Amino acid sequence: xxxxxxxxECHVLYDMMVHPDVFxxxxxxxxxxxxxxxxxxxxxxxxERGELxxxxxxxxxxxxxxxxxxxxxxxxxxxxxxxxxKPYHGQxxxxxxxxxxxxxxxxxxxxxxxxxxxxxxxxxxIKAAEKLPYVTLANETRKSVYDQINTQGEVYxxxxxxxDLYTLYTLREGGFHxxxxxxxxx
Numbered sequence: 001x002x003x004x005x006x007x008x009e010c011h012v013l014y015d016m017m018v019h020p021d022v023f024x025x026x027x028x029x030x031x032x033x034x035x036x037x038x039x040x041x042x043x044x045x046x047x048e049r050g051e052l053x054x055x056x057x058x059x060x061x062x063x064x065x066x067x068x069x070x071x072x073x074x075x076x077x078x079x080x081x082x083x084x085x086k087p088y089h090g091q092x093x094x095x096x097x098x099x100x101x102x103x104x105x106x107x108x109x110x111x112x113x114x115x116x117x118x119x120x121x122x123x124x125x126i127k128a129a130e131k132l133p134y135v136t137l138a139n140e141t142r143k144s145v146y147d148q149i150n151t152q153g154e155v156y157x158x159x160x161x162x163x164d165l166y167t168l169y170t171l172r173e174g175g176f177h178x179x180x181x182x183x184x185x186x
Contacts, residue, residue, distance in 0.1 A: 004047075006040075010033070013056070014036040016086065019086040022083055052069055053073065066097070067081075068097055077113035077114070082094070089124070114161040115145060117157070132161075134165045134169040136160050142158055
């Protein structure tokens with residue numbers, strides 16, 4: 001489902017990223033394939049320096065279909081950026097990609113908090129975020145961060161995923177799945 005970023009999938013990802021339904025919502029925009037290649041190389045180097053964590057999202061056949069990145073990593077927190085190619089919108093890839101990524105960053109890479117800044121006009125992303133039971137709207141509870149991302153006016157909502165809330169969610173889900181499995185066997 002996820003793999004470390006590399007230059008091999010750049011062409012496929014670039015073609016998906018420039019789609020008009022995707023491009024406005026991508027944080028690392030590139031106006032040419034060469035620029036996208038350069039940005040991907042910079043992303044790989046920034047991860048080696050501990051500044052971000054970035055993965056390519058794969059479909060069930062191992063094809064690159066988008067990216068998921070934790071930007072601006074400081075003090076065990078960072079900002080999430082995710083995008084999927086237009087053909088993969090609404091196909092059920094968002095949640096499993098996030099679950100795999102969150103598991104890695106929380107339990108293997110010691111991240112404590114993931115922030116999501118979502119444009120108030122980006123209805124698709126807001127709906128996707130609000131479907132996740134471990135996401136909380138943090139416009140008021142993290143007012144200083146909210147103000148920091150909105151220095152040019154109130155453009156973004158701020159959402160937060162804490163390691164503790166995500167852990168509680170996964171424990172509940174694990175328990176639910178075990179019960180369901182036992183019921184099916186009975």
